[in-house]
Amino acid sequence: MGDQLIFTYVIDGNDFTRAGEASSSVKNKLKMLGVGSDVIRKTAIAMYEGEINMVIHADGGTITVTISDTDITMVLADTGPGIPDIDQAMQEGFSTAREEVRSLGFGAGMGLPNMKRYSDEMHIDTVIGQGTTITMKVNL
Amino acid sequence: MTIRDMQKVLDAQFLYGEELADLDVQFVFSADMMSDVLAYCGKCSVLITGLCNPQVVRTAEMLDICCIIFVRGKMPDENMLALARGKSIAVLATDHYMFTTCGILYENGLRGGA
Known part of the structure; x- marks a missing residue:
C-alpha cells in the first residue's frame, strides 16, 4: 500500500453561497493528481450533494477525504438532528428541506439517492439528536 | 453548434467567456432544480436554468458543463x-422563457443529454 493523501474541510453551516467550495477543492486536487475524469465526476457530485446536505440540514460539519492507491474515501460528519428513517430518506423525492432551501434549487429529495448513485459504497451512521456520519467510497 | 451560435439564435447577452465562444456543444440539460441537474444531467455541456444563485455555477462545475444559459431575463x-470566470464556464443570458430557449436550440440541432 502506497502513501495516502488526507484532506480535511470544515463546512460552514451558515453560508449557503460558499457551499461547494470543499468539493471544488477536492475536484481540483484530483485533477492535479491525474485521476480519471469519470472518477473525478463521481467524487465531485457525491461530495457536493453531501456538502449541500450538511449546510441545509445539519448546520455544517467536517469532511475528511482520503485518497489511496485504490479508492477515494469521503467521511462527512455532522452534529445535526440525525436521520429518523434512513430507508425513507433514501427514496427519490422524499425531502424534509424547508421551502427556502427549495427556492435555492435543492431539497428535491435527490441528495442522498444521488450520493448513493455516484459512489461505489455508501454507509450511513446516524443517531437522533447527535448527528450523522456518511462514508462514501469511489474506487479508482 | 458553438456557444457563439447559441448566443446569436437566442439573442442572448454574453456575460462571460467570449474566448470560449468557439467551443462546440451538442447536448443540453434544462432545469431549475439543481438536485435534478446533478441526478440526470449525463453528458451535457450546456445548462439552461431560470435559477440564479452561486450554486448554479457550482453545479455546472461539478458536471464539467462549459456554458450556462440564464433564461427569463x-x-x-x-x-x-x-x-464562472474562475472555472472557465461561459455565461449567457436571454429574455426568452425556458420552453422557447429549449425549442430554439432544439430546432438548431441541439439535443437533450440526460
Missing part, C-alpha cells in the same frame, strides 16, 4: 460571474 451578480 435572470441576471447573475458579480460574485456568480467571478465564480
